[in-house]
Every structure is written in structure tokens, then in C-alpha cells.
Amino acid sequence: MKTFIGPRLRRLRIEHGHTQVQMGKELGISTSYVNLLEKNERSVSVPVLLKLFEAYGVDWRDIAEDDDTAALADIRGALQDPLFDGARPDLAQLRAAMAHAPDLAGAFVKLHRAYLAATDQLMSVAGAGAGEDAPSLLHTAPEATVHHFFRRNQNHFPRLEAAAESFWEGETVAVDDMYFALKTRLRQQLGLRVRVVPVTEMPASLREYDRERAEVRLSEALDHPNRLFQLVHVAGLIEQRELLETILAETDIKDPTGQARCRVELANYFAAAVLMPYDRYLAEAKASKYDFDHLAVRFGVSFEQACHRATTLQRSGARGIPFFFLRIDKAGNVTKRFNATDFHLAEHGGACPRLEVHSSFRTPGRISSQVVEMPDRSSFFVLSRTVDRPAFTRHAQDVRLAVAIGCATEHAREIGYAETLNLSDTRATEIGINCRICPRANCDQRAHQALVLQAPVDATRRGATRYAV
Incomplete structure (x- = not known):
């Protein structure tokens, strides 16, 4: 398999203050070859990777490893915004952008996040009134910045x-x-x-x-x-x-x-x-086909902790299934989220009401499964269940939360909970990130009109909701 490391090699060279001539001398290759490597016009050889370790102290596995999965998922998620309808690059173009201009792609994602945060926060300011305290609302929530950091590291440290x-x-x-x-x-x-x-x-x-x-x-x-x-x-x-x-x-x-x-x-x-030691937990997870009740008992942890740990199993050479994880309260607020997949979790507002995790409160303690489809046609297998919180007194009863853990449907066969499903025949539930940016204009669960949907509501008809077009 060919390995291209152009942007990483260029970043390494700049960090050390070297020219292409100097790097060529350090690696024992020609300046023109360094130039071709940086442009991704040549794949890197094993001897050059080993030379990188000798000359720059960089582990060849770190520089050769494909760590663009999360970044590609982020840029795909940003491009699901209806702002880009009709002008959405295809996957090949996105991969080319990640290969040749990763910093530009990262800047685009950062700009889009700033746009989402500013839109959401300005709406909060408008709702709160233009008082003296209004500017203090204009900051990024700590939970969002932490989530972005964990996401960039594929939730693995x-x-x-x-x-x-x-x-x-x-x-x-x-x-x-x-x-x-x-x-x-x-x-x-x-x-x-x-x-x-x-x-x-x-x-x-x-x-x-x-x-x-x-x-x-x-x-x-x-x-x-x-x-x-x-x-x-x-x-x-x-x-x-x-x-x-x-x-x-x-x-x-x-x-x-x-x-x-x-x-x-x-x-x-x-x-x-x-x-939940990494190797033992991964082995037990695979052997039990990710039976989270079994894993909780085996390691003496809670169901939520067992699910959360599964999202971190992304060690190079010993990876588990890439999962996303979210936790909600009864009002639908997302109180915890971690992600090692392409699934785009809501950052502003609640999660999509079509997710079965919201229905878990009706059947406490029972695990429900669901196949969902995002607007970009990507599909995921999702498990949901309530979890109990500590009750201090009789005045603090029913403090349950609900958790959902999911993966791309291509991994569902490795999960015991999917054994009763005919995945090729199961109708996927169409969901979105949340109502604010979901392009499904005629969804019967829409809570409000998406901010960037320009089509006006048809006054001559009443659809499934008042926002149907």
C-alpha cells in the first residue's frame, strides 16, 4: 500500500526550520525528491521513514498513520449545512483537499464552527435583550472546546x-x-x-x-x-x-x-x-460481541462507563469498533458526547428527536436498537438505554439519564445486539444533526425552521408541521 505524507513532512520540516535542501541532506535523498514527497507526487519508502526517526526523532508510525479520519468526518459534517446545498464537494474532492491542503481544510471547519457558535449565541443575546451582560454570552462553551479536542485525538490518548x-x-x-x-x-x-x-x-x-x-x-x-x-x-x-x-x-x-x-x-x-485495562477490555468486548451489560459486570463498572470506554479503543494496531457516545437528559439536552466515528453530534440545541434514545425513558433499563440514516446517506447502528443517577433523598427521585452508543452499519455484524436484525431489510430512520441545520424540511418532528433554509412556508397548505414547505 502506498503511503503519502506530504503535508506532515512539510510541517515537520518547517517546525525544525529546515529548507528542502537541508531536509534532503538529513534524509540522504535529493531536494527534488523531498519536493515530490511534500506534494504527494511520490509515496514514501520504508527506508525514508526510518531515516525520519534517526534525523528528527519522529516515530515512523506516527507520521505514516492515517489520522485524517476525524478531520474528514468534521469537514463532511460541516458541509451538511444547507448553506452548501448545490455546491457540496464530493468525497474525492474532500480527500484531495485533506491530502494537499489539510491546514486550509482545518481552517474551513474552524470557521464553520465559529459561524454556528456565533449564530447560536447571537440568538441567545437577542432573546436575552441587549443589556450590559449580553456580550458575556459571546463565548464558546467549554463542553464544545473539550469535545473538539477529544475528537481531534479520536478520543484516544x-x-x-x-x-x-x-x-x-x-x-x-x-x-x-x-x-x-x-x-x-x-x-x-x-x-x-x-x-x-x-x-x-x-x-x-x-x-x-x-x-x-x-x-x-x-x-x-x-x-x-x-x-x-x-x-x-x-x-x-x-x-x-x-x-x-x-x-x-x-x-x-x-x-x-x-x-x-x-x-x-x-x-x-x-x-x-x-x-478497564485496554487489552483485556478489547479482548472481552470482541469475545462478547460488545455485550455492555456483560462488560459492566466483568469489570465492575456501570453500563455507562462500559459504553464510554468502548469509544476510546482506537490504538494503532489494536483498534475496536469506532463508536460515538452521547448522553441526554429528559429535556433532550446533550450532557456528554464522545466520538470516534463520522457521526456528527449536535453541538447546539438537543439531539434529533427521531433518535430512539429519547424514547428510552418510557422503558427504563431496556436496551433498544435502531438503524439511522443521516442526510448524507451515511447509516449507523445505535443502541439506547436509560442509566440511573445517585438519588440523595426521596425528593430527588427519577433522575435518570439516557445514553446512546452507535457505529457505522458496516460494523454492526460484530455486535451481538444486531444479531436479530436483518440489516439489509431494516428501514433506516431518517435523522439529522438537529433541527437548526437539518435539511429535512418536511420532517414531522421539526421543532422550528432551520435558520439557513430559504424556502418560505406555504401559507395555502398545512403540512405535518407548521414549518413544512
């Missing part, structure tokens, strides 16, 4: 995985011994005491880390899997502080709120990697 693998220093801890082992480890290595406290002592918190008292307090409202998760999370924040700050420094997140959110998500990633 090798350095956190490596740190997690060394957490137990080569020992294997049984699931039923995990809580005691964690308490012991925190006490011996970090001098921290773990104490489970009554809800009355922490009426609004599930976990508190008190540095001054060297104590971690866990609410009695937490179930066993979440007590484990919170203890590893605290250990990660303390022990991996330097690594977390290093990764944060590599992001474009500058505001303290966004950095704090990202730090928490990275610590969550570390905790999941400790409780």
Missing part, C-alpha cells in the same frame, strides 16, 4: 493509557478486591484517608477531595462502581498532574473554565483506563 497500565505496578487486582486495594493504595502512596459519609454531611456532593485534611470523602449515595471510579479519578488528578498539564498545554483551550473541564475529562479517561 496513548500516554494516559500507558500511565494507567502502570497504575498497579504489574499486579492484577480482582474486581471484588478493588475497593479495599484502592483505599490501601491511596493511604500508602498518597497519605489519603477515604471516608464514606452520610448524605446529610454532603447534601450536594458525591465526592470531595480535601487537600488540607488529606481526605477523600465519598457520599453514601454513590453505588460501588462509582465509588471505585471516583477514587481512581482522584489518584489520577494527583499522580498524573504533570501529564495532565502537558496534554492540556497541547490544546487550544486557554480559558480557565475550559481547561478545568478538560482536566476533569482527562482524569475520567485515566480512571476508565485503570478500571
